[in-house]
Structure formats: structure tokens, C-alpha cells
Amino acid sequence: MSGTFSRFSAVFVKELLQLRRDRLTFATMIFIPVVQLLLFGYAINNDPRHLPTTLLVQDESSLARAFLSALTMTGYFEIVHVAHSEAEADSDILSGRSQFIVQIPAHFGRALIHGEKPSLAVIVDATDPTATNAAIIAINGAAQIAFDNDLRGSLAYLRATPPPFDVRIQRRYNPTGDTQLNIVPGLVGTILTLTMLIFTALSVTREIERGTMESLLAMPVRPVEIMLGKIAPYALVGAAQMGIILVAAVGLFHVPIAGSLALFFALTMLFIVANLSVGYTFSTVASNQLQAMQMSFFFFLPSMLLSGFLFPFRGMPDWAQIVGEILPLTHFIRIARAIMLKGSTASDLVFDTGALALFTLAAMGIAVARFRQTLD
Amino acid sequence: MSAEARDADVAIDVEGLTKSFDGKVVVRNLTMKLRRGRIHGFLGPNGSGKTTTIRMLCGLLTPDSGRGSCLGFDIRTQHDEIKRHVGYMTQRFSLYEDLSIRENLEFVARIYGVRNPETAAQDSIDRLGLKGREEQLARELSGGWKQRLALGACILPKPDLLLLDEPTAGVDPKARRDFWDEIHRLAEGGMTVLVSTHYMDEAERCHDISYIAYGDLLAHGTVDEIIDSVGLTTFRVSGGDLTALSDQLAREKAIDMIAPFGAALHVAARDPVALERIAQRYGGDHVWTRDRTTLEDAFIVLMSRSHEAAPERATA
Numbered sequence A: 001m002s003g004t005f006s007r008f009s010a011v012f013v014k015e016l017l018q019l020r021r022d023r024l025t026f027a028t029m030i031f032i033p034v035v036q037l038l039l040f041g042y043a044i045n046n047d048p049r050h051l052p053t054t055l056l057v058q059d060e061s062s063l064a065r066a067f068l069s070a071l072t073m074t075g076y077f078e079i080v081h082v083a084h085s086e087a088e089a090d091s092d093i094l095s096g097r098s099q100f101i102v103q104i105p106a107h108f109g110r111a112l113i114h115g116e117k118p119s120l121a122v123i124v125d126a127t128d129p130t131a132t133n134a135a136i137i138a139i140n141g142a143a144q145i146a147f148d149n150d151l152r153g154s155l156a157y158l159r160a161t162p163p164p165f166d167v168r169i170q171r172r173y174n175p176t177g178d179t180q181l182n183i184v185p186g187l188v189g190t191i192l193t194l195t196m197l198i199f200t201a202l203s204v205t206r207e208i209e210r211g212t213m214e215s216l217l218a219m220p221v222r223p224v225e226i227m228l229g230k231i232a233p234y235a236l237v238g239a240a241q242m243g244i245i246l247v248a249a250v251g252l253f254h255v256p257i258a259g260s261l262a263l264f265f266a267l268t269m270l271f272i273v274a275n276l277s278v279g280y281t282f283s284t285v286a287s288n289q290l291q292a293m294q295m296s297f298f299f300f301l302p303s304m305l306l307s308g309f310l311f312p313f314r315g316m317p318d319w320a321q322i323v324g325e326i327l328p329l330t331h332f333i334r335i336a337r338a339i340m341l342k343g344s345t346a347s348d349l350v351f352d353t354g355a356l357a358l359f360t361l362a363a364m365g366i367a368v369a370r371f372r373q374t375l376d
Numbered sequence B: 001m002s003a004e005a006r007d008a009d010v011a012i013d014v015e016g017l018t019k020s021f022d023g024k025v026v027v028r029n030l031t032m033k034l035r036r037g038r039i040h041g042f043l044g045p046n047g048s049g050k051t052t053t054i055r056m057l058c059g060l061l062t063p064d065s066g067r068g069s070c071l072g073f074d075i076r077t078q079h080d081e082i083k084r085h086v087g088y089m090t091q092r093f094s095l096y097e098d099l100s101i102r103e104n105l106e107f108v109a110r111i112y113g114v115r116n117p118e119t120a121a122q123d124s125i126d127r128l129g130l131k132g133r134e135e136q137l138a139r140e141l142s143g144g145w146k147q148r149l150a151l152g153a154c155i156l157p158k159p160d161l162l163l164l165d166e167p168t169a170g171v172d173p174k175a176r177r178d179f180w181d182e183i184h185r186l187a188e189g190g191m192t193v194l195v196s197t198h199y200m201d202e203a204e205r206c207h208d209i210s211y212i213a214y215g216d217l218l219a220h221g222t223v224d225e226i227i228d229s230v231g232l233t234t235f236r237v238s239g240g241d242l243t244a245l246s247d248q249l250a251r252e253k254a255i256d257m258i259a260p261f262g263a264a265l266h267v268a269a270r271d272p273v274a275l276e277r278i279a280q281r282y283g284g285d286h287v288w289t290r291d292r293t294t295l296e297d298a299f300i301v302l303m304s305r306s307h308e309a310a311p312e313r314a315t316a
């Protein structure tokens, strides 16, 4: 067993030294996450204002007018059209002229005064949830403020909480409607997937192309020792990257970390190792560095598209969800969102943690089995 | 037959080894038995299968057919044991160019589980005269120093058998001499060495020689045995227009070999009587003197005979 450790540490130290000598790779490792985060983080304005809105006012009471003025005060809505029928309003959304329809139904004011809890309907084009979510939050606030101000004197009894009306938000085309903070946890996962994959995808093919594989194979070192020795240094690099990204996420984008930081670190390490093993597996299968890079790319693409990073997971067709469930990024994004935004604990995340662990073991198993121990 | 039951005196014992790549036979039916504690030279023209044979011996290539053992371990099944007891120096430098001498040696020491890798690497540096260069990256070393590093890495784990694949190609004469002195010291210490080479002077420093051409083992034995086995009578011819003479002699059926020998020619034939007659015929301003057949003469004859015997084999 001590022999195994000695051989593992031989490969580990060697890889670490080579990594240190390879200035370009080293710079890439620090640079990629920072640049990506800044590009993504700033290019995506996750709090756009003045969104085009269609009004469908079927009640002319003073309460309805008060709500409308409060709504425009939030700055999120710009009324571009006052519709006179539902069909007219709907066509605004279909044509993309408006992102919202605010409908104040007939007799809203009267129903409110009679304590019947009437509904305000807000119809959202949620195809672009990151654009509309902050506005949706603002609607609730606007309604609250408007009616707080207006419900005075004889109507003061209506100011009790919960509010005497409902805001019915109907999200169209996008059932999940995630919040804009989604982008950063997803970004952490995407950046780590890309960089980790690239680093290990070249590790075995590089030895073959440089001719060092012949010596290595002639030495008494086992495939699993080579694999772990090659993965471990990059796990450290991944940890450093995670630190950089996290500092940037919290410092620049004010992403909260609601749950345990230790849990987040532990599960992110698991995710890092999962990606390193995929990259390593590619490098044992590929016959040259170009092929290894292509494989990584073909893995990265579905990770971006099917993990719930760009599109809401539950909105995807079944086959895409099945593919998505296999990808480590899917599980990591769930884990990251849950810990950062919801404050979930380890016991809440058993499924996704298990899926990541299983994936890692499977990838490592394939890598060890595929590792060619001869030059045949 | 168990490993113990085989001759304990034998380091390499292979029988009927055959290997082809893409339908082209590279090593054909190779049978070889090499004794322990000796330096075995492995000779043959480029592309004749030396590297392939060595790789099969240390388990890096699987033979298509045939069987064999290395230090008593089966070359098909006992790779782990072979790797632990055999040092293989590849034809092309295959240590890490981006690591220093010391880092490369420490890497090897750790792989072999040497108790104190730093000390082992230092000992190796001292022994090979690499002191003062130990922090240099391997890629910055000249051919001779690279080769010394590669040898150092091979012998660091104290193997019982060394397989050296053209270790002195592209190395200056002084470095070659030092290298061979080191190999003799190692052999005296009990190590078995199989070394492939193109140089005749190196071949003559080997205890035994195997000559392989285009996949076939053509001769095996000591230098003298191989020279005797080709049964040549040789003349050294000097003076006069040797180029013209060479062209004329090439048309003589009785002559087996004409090769430059320094500023002179070596002319050899199996039939001494016929050769004497030719010598008289082509006297003139050429001076014919009987000479020893060299190893090189023997190899040239062996090679041309193998071509005549089976010309299709080279491409079969």
C-alpha cells in the first residue's frame, strides 16, 4: 500500500512541477475564470428596467389608477400600449411588442372595498426569465404601496396584512421562471467544467505525443495510480479557481451564500473531480491532443445547453432531461443554487451528490479500463 | 515448466517470437537465449526489428505468437515483475524534458518505491558525474548528457537486467567510451545487459552478439564465433584506382563482399582458392594482402545472404 502511495506521489509531484513550468497553462487557469465571470456577469444585465408593458384596464376606479401610477414609479415598466380587449393584449405579447400585460379586471375597486379579495392579473412573457423576474417582484411591491397610500380613513380597515387583493402572476412559456441569481451558480459550474476538462483531457495524450509514455509504461506504476496522480494537482487548481470565482461572485455580483460554505466547498470539489475524471477518460480514449480537445468540446456543449444553466431544466423535453441528468453540471447547478440561494443542507442534496459521485466513479472506471498499458 | 525449473543462468529466453504491424512481419520466429551477467549486443540494420524485440521483452508489446521469459518471468503475463526488475532505456529520450535532472531521478525513485528518493537521486547524480547540472532541465541537455541521465534513471532502481536501445546514437566518442566503461562496471556487478547498437567497435565490446536483419535472427555468438561462422577469406587491397577495381570485382561471382576499409578495400569470399586467383588477376598497381575478417565484413555478408535467400521478406 505504501508502494501505491509512493507511486501516486511520484506522478503527483511530477505533474505539479510540470504545471509550474507551463506558464501559459498556469496563466490560463487564473485568467479563464476571471475573464469569463466578468464577461458573463457584466454582459448579462440581470436587472433590466423600462420593460414594455401593455395595459388592459377594465376598471376605471381611483384605486386602479393609483396602482398604475405606483407601477410606473418602480421604473421597471413602461406602458407602451393601452389595450381594449384581451385579444389585443395577447397579440402584443405574441409579437414581442410587450413583455407584460397588466390587467385590472372590471369592478376591481368595488370588489376590493367589499373585501372580496379581487385579483390583479399580470401576464408575463417568461421566455426570458432573467429579464422579467425583477419586474415581477416589483409588481408586488407596487401594489402594496399603491393601496397602502390609498386605503386611508374609512378604508383603513382594508390595510391589514395579508393584502386585501391578489396579484395573479401568470408566467407564459416558462414554467420555472428562475431568479436572476441563477446565473452565477451556473457560471461557477460552467467555468469549472470548461477548465477542468481541458486540463486533464490532454494529460495522457501529451505523454504519448512527447514519447514519455514509453518510459512510464516500462515502470511499475498502475493505471489507477497514474490517473489519481494526474488528477490530484488539478483538483488543487480547481479549488483555487473556485476560490477566485466565489470571491468575485460575492464581491462583484453580491450573490448570497445562504447555506454552509463548507458544504459548498466539499460538493464543488466533488464536481471538480467529476470533470477531471471525464477529461482524463477522454485523454485515455483519444489518439491525439486534437481529438481530446474535440471530445471535451462535445461534452461541454450539452453541459451548457442541457444542464439548466441556459434553459430551465424542467422546460426541456424528456430526452433532454434524461441526457441532462447524466451530466455533472446539471447536478452541480442544482447543488450550487440550493446552497447559495436556498440554504439547503447536505441531507437535502443526497440525490445530486450521489449522482455526482456515481458519475465520477464511472468515469474513473472507464479511464482505468481504457488505459493502454502496452504500445500495441 | 515453471520459472525455477528453467536454467537459473538464463536472463532472456524466448522462442518463436513473432510480431507484425499492419500485416507486415517485423520480427519473425525469433529464438534467443541470453546468459545472465553478460553484455549482449543486438545488431542489425535500421528497421530490422530490434526495438520491437526489446519492447516485447519488457512487456510493452504483446507478441503475436511465441513465448518467452525475462529473468524467469513470463513476458506475456508477468508484466509487473518484469517492470520491477528490468530497466529499459528507450531509443528516443523519454524522460520529462520539462523536469530537471534531479526531478526526473526523484520521480523514478518514487515510482520504484525507493526508501529515500532524494538521497537515491543524489547518489545517482554523483555516480554519473551529473553534479553541477542537476538543476538543469532535461531539454537543455546535449545528447551525451541526456543519455547519461537516461542511463542513470534506468539503473537507479538497481534492475537485474538492462535493455538499452541504441543508447549511444548521436553521442560523441568520448561520451560513448565513458558510457561503455560504465556498462562494463555494471556487468561486473552482476547486471545483465542487452544493448542494441550500430557501431562495430561497440559490438566488439560485447560478450555475445545477436544479429537480426528484417525480422530474422541471422547469427548469434561471440565476435569470433560469428566471424568464423560466415567462413570468409579476406584480403585488404590498397593502391591504384580502387573505385574502378571495386566495380570490376562486383562482377566476379566468386566474391561475396567488397567494402571500404579505411583508405583501402576489404574483399572477401567463401572460396579461398577462387579468391587467390582473382587476387592474382587484379594485381597490377593494387597490393593484395591477407587480412582478418572483421565483424563488419561478416555482417555485410550476412545481410546480403539474407536478401538473396528471401528477397520478398523485407516487404512481405
Ligand SMILES: Nc1ncnc2c1ncn2[C@@H]1O[C@H](COP(=O)(O)OP(=O)(O)O)[C@@H](O)[C@H]1O
Binding pocket: B021, B022, B026, B044, B045, B046, B047, B048, B049, B050, B051, B052, B053
Ligand atoms: N507501432 C508500430 N506500428 C507500425 N509499424 C511499426 C511500429 N513499430 C515499428 N514498426 C515498424 O517495424 C519495423 C521495425 O522497427 P523497429 O523494431 O523499430 O526496428 P529497429 O529498432 O531495428 O530499427 C519498421 O519498419 C517500423 O516501421
Ligand SMILES: [Mg+2]
Binding pocket: B047, B050, B051, B052, B091, B165, B166
Ligand atoms: Mg530501433
